[in-house]
Amino acid sequence: MKIIANYTYLPSSKIDVLDLISAKGNVLDLDASKMVKNTGFNSLARVQNTSTDNFIKLSAEIFLDQYNDSDLRVDNIIVVTQSYEQRLPNISSTLQGLLKLPTSTFCVDIVDGCNGFIRALTIANKISEPGMRTLIVGGDVYSPMTRRAELSTDILFGDGYSFTIVEQDSEPFKSKIMTDGTRGDFINASYRENVLNMNGVGVFLFTNTEIPKLVKSLDWELDPGNGLNTYYALHQASKLIVNQLSKKLKLDNAEVPFFSCSEIGNLGPGSIGAWISTNSSKLDTKANLTCFGYGAGLSWGVASLQMDLKQNGVQYIDA
Amino acid sequence: MTHDDKIAELKKQMSEILEISESNLETVNMSDIAEYDSMGKINVSLIIEELFEYEIDFDTLDSAKNFSGICDILAAKV
Numbered sequence: 001m002k003i004i005a006n007y008t009y010l011p012s013s014k015i016d017v018l019d020l021i022s023a024k025g026n027v028l029d030l031d032a033s034k035m036v037k038n039t040g041f042n043s044l045a046r047v048q049n050t051s052t053d054n055f056i057k058l059s060a061e062i063f064l065d066q067y068n069d070s071d072l073r074v075d076n077i078i079v080v081t082q083s084y085e086q087r088l089p090n091i092s093s094t095l096q097g098l099l100k101l102p103t104s105t106f107c108v109d110i111v112d113g114c115n116g117f118i119r120a121l122t123i124a125n126k127i128s129e130p131g132m133r134t135l136i137v138g139g140d141v142y143s144p145m146t147r148r149a150e151l152s153t154d155i156l157f158g159d160g161y162s163f164t165i166v167e168q169d170s171e172p173f174k175s176k177i178m179t180d181g182t183r184g185d186f187i188n189a190s191y192r193e194n195v196l197n198m199n200g201v202g203v204f205l206f207t208n209t210e211i212p213k214l215v216k217s218l219d220w221e222l223d224p225g226n227g228l229n230t231y232y233a234l235h236q237a238s239k240l241i242v243n244q245l246s247k248k249l250k251l252d253n254a255e256v257p258f259f260s261c262s263e264i265g266n267l268g269p270g271s272i273g274a275w276i277s278t279n280s281s282k283l284d285t286k287a288n289l290t291c292f293g294y295g296a297g298l299s300w301g302v303a304s305l306q307m308d309l310k311q312n313g314v315q316y317i318d319a
Numbered sequence: 320m321t322h323d324d325k326i327a328e329l330k331k332q333m334s335e336i337l338e339i340s341e342s343n344l345e346t347v348n349m350s351d352i353a354e355y356d357s358m359g360k361i362n363v364s365l366i367i368e369e370l371f372e373y374e375i376d377f378d379t380l381d382s383a384k385n386f387s388g389i390c391d392i393l394a395a396k397v
Contacts, residue, residue, distance in 0.1 A: 038358055152357055186377075201360045202377035208364075209374040240361070 001125050001173040002306040003166050003289065004133070007066065008277035009059035010045040010160040010264060012316040017041055017155050025151040035155060040239020044265035045158040050319045051085045052141040053094070056161055058317050059137075060098045063163050066311070072099065074165065076106040076127055076134040080116035080269040081161075082189070082296070083140040084109070095137065113187065114235045114295025115177065116269030121166065121291070121303045122175045128168035136164045139270025145189055145196040153198045156238060158265020162273020166305070174220045177301035178210065187296040207241055207294045212248055214302060222251075222290045222304060229254070230288040231307075235295065236261040236271040245292065256282045268295070280312040322397070325370045326390055332366045333386070344386050363389075371397045 017039075021032040036042060047055055056079070064072070077092040077099075084091060092107035106127065112119055117138050124134035139161030146154045183206060186199040215222065223230040232251040234242045242259040245251075251258070260278045261267070267274050272291050276283065289307050294300040320328070334341045337354040349355050355363070364375050371393055379396075383389040 034358070199377065200357045201364075201380070204361050205364055205375065205377045205380070208368075209376065244365070 001121070001128070001166050001168050002171060002308045003164055003276070004308055005067070005165040005311040006162060006273055006276045006309060007063060007311065008160060008162045008270065008274045008314045009055075009062065010158070010314060010316055011047040011055070011319050013046055013048050014043040014263065015046045016043050020044070020155060021151065024154065027151070035152070038238070038240050039156055040242075040259050040262050041156060041158075041265050043263050044155070045160050045263075046143050047141055047159045047319050050141070052081060052083045053086045053091060055141050055159070055317070055319055056091055056137060057094065057098060058319055059161050059163065060095055062315055062317065064099055066315070072101075073133055074099070074101055074105060074135045075132040076124060077101070077108070078120045078123060078134060078136050079109045080112050080120050080136065080138040081109070081140050082111055082113055082268065083142060083145060091137070095135070099135075112296070112299070113268050114237060114266070114271065115293035115297065115299040115301050117235075117272045118175060118291055118293035118301035118303045119177060119299075120269070121173075121305065122177060122301070124166050125168070125173045125175070130168050130170060133165055133167045136162075136166065138162050138164070138268070138273060140268045142196065142268065145194055149196045149198075152200055153196055156266050157196070158261070158267055160264065160267045160270055160274065162267070162270040162277065164273050164276075171306050172224075173303070173305050174218075175301060175303035176214060176218060177299065178214060179297050179299045181297065183298045184296075186298055203295070203298075204241055206298055207237070207300070208244060208248070210300050211245055211292060211294060214300060215249055218302065220304065222302075224288055224304070226288065228287050228306070229284050230290060231256060231283060232258070233272045233275050233289060233291045234258055235293045236264075236275055237266055237294070274314075276307075277312060277314045283307070283309070285309040285312075322394070326393070329366060329370055329389075330386065333363055336362045336366075348385050349383060367393070373397050
């Protein structure tokens with residue numbers, strides 16, 4: 001399976017993290033600078049006043065414009081998000097209509113977080129025959145959930161979505177997904193309270209331990225050695241964890257930075273798409289890609305596939 | 320490096336990152352150290368991993384009430 005197109009849609013408005021800390025917390029300047037240095041997030045993409053559902057609709061309208069109608073052939077839509085406000089209809093069905101896709105399009109929404117992109121790739125692979133294409137829409141409008149969250153959580157998350165099209169082919173797709181529900185309380189938000197609670201230390205320690213363990217357990221090589229460059233896309237949780245994991249796993253991305261969302265924030269299931277978009281000028285369009293996800297559940301996973309990117313980029317939306 | 324050498328190095332590095340003297344580190348509760356916040360705990364866990372090749376989990380780290388508690392955990396696990 002290969003990624004053939006990837007766009008990331010972000011609100012045009014951003015919030016400076018130092019300003020956010022200053023407005024929200026009683027934190028000394030030196031401590032605030034340390035916080036920003038550790039997370040790596042200088043500013044966060046934030047919607048002004050719109051819902052997840054509306055932001056995805058606005059993104060879809062631009063996606064349709066960007067994509068030549070004759071090329072937009074999609075058999076499945078998988079939407080991965082946690083911040084939806086509209087219970088019914090599901091977002092994937094709404095997208096089928098907005099994108100003028102056939103009524104035979106298979107549509108499904110998944111409620112999942114930072115490992116959601118890996119899960120969506122895995123599902124896309126399972127439901128696709130060669131030649132079939134799946135649109136994966138991943139991300140969140142987190143700000144309504146983080147506004148009243150602890151400062152240390154609020155300074156991590158941005159708003160935005162990636163739209164990624166994968167096409168099934170004869171190339172091997174490999175993935176492995178793990179879950180540990182006993183630590184589910186490390187990242188939680190109830191529908192009623194709508195506040196994102198996170199045990200940052202717990203999540204860091206879990207990721208630092210479980211991802212290397214997972215990699216050791218794989219029965220395939222992260223770099224298939226097929227002559228194409230292999231890139232490693234890590235969920236952009238924070239600069240600290242991304243740098244720690246890339247170092248521990250001894251990954252090599254040549255000139256492409258492992259962390260590249262310093263002006264966006266953590267987009268949850270949209271962060272790997274955002275990484276691909278923000279590095280569009282640095283990535284070979286045809287390459288191998290191994291992605292790592294880790295987050296709510298707790299859940300973590302890895303997926304290896306190919307890219308043959310015809311379209312890739314970031315688009316800003318006034319929302 | 321012996322286990323005792325590693326404990327001495329841990330104390331030295333923790334004292335630096337937590338901005339507390341080594342003698343005070345031995346006597347105070349971890350919860351009373353201002354710098355032992357989220358980042359402080361993460362940094363301590365990384366020092367432990369580097370020195371002892373032991374990946375400490377959250378519940379274990381959080382169960383240590385003072386430096387001596389951390390040493391007890393390391394003596395038992397490593």
